[in-house]
């Protein structure tokens with residue numbers, strides 16, 4: 097039997113409607129601690145909306161979003177203990193690599209020395225220590241993606257959320273970045289939800305731990321299990 101303490105994210109009958117459009121319909125799923133869940137499906141099937149409901153950027157029309165056992169359905173993003181990497185990275189253009197990574201830490205009541213130490217740890221993790229003073233415009237796409245990942249992980253969130261993070265990269269770099277991301281996720285052992293429309297990407301990232309959510313995101317229509 098599943099131990100509920102192991103469930104980090106639980107979507108319970110979650111729907112989202114925009115007027116006549118139903119983006120997500122009564123979706124229920126659990127993500128356990130340390131699990132990497134790929135949401136895989138064609139454009140428009142509701143993957144991004146699902147991820148945004150977990151992050152708190154979109155409020156469900158129905159259902160509940162439970163994170164670490166607490167009902168977060170009506171809570172704002174900053175209270176949810178999630179870190180998100182967006183398709184376009186959403187880095188602050190006027191801030192250096194180190195400043196971007198430090199951004200979320202400013203709101204924590206950590207001593208300055210601890211914050212600086214954490215930024216250094218993150219720079220090392222994503223191998224960007226030598227580029228810590230560069231602005232995003234002076235970085236390659238892959239490097240920007242790594243800054244976004246480091247920023248999302250810096251606050252030690254319970255859940256890492258990734259929305260097609262490689263979509264702006266060329267094919268060769270995409271493959272390399274997938275491997276890097278998989279290594280980083282393994283190293284920090286973080287619970288992760290990854291959105292993609294690319295089956296190869298989903299398979300490569302989740303390996304033997306693929307839980308496959310394909311087609312329209314609806315309860316009863318998604319298959320779940322390990323491939």
Ligand SMILES: Nc1ncnc2c1ncn2[C@@H]1O[C@H](COP(=O)(O)OP(=O)(O)OP(=O)(O)O)[C@@H](O)[C@H]1O
Nearest residue numbers: 114117118119138139140141142143144145146293
């Ligand atoms: N703010 C919005 N207002 C109205 N309709 C929306 C809004 N956001 C999403 N939708 C609709 O909801 C459906 C699901 O969108 P969503 O972005 O979640 O899909 P997706 O699977 O992530 O697609 P993609 O892979 O293209 O990003 C689509 O039909 C979309 O047009």
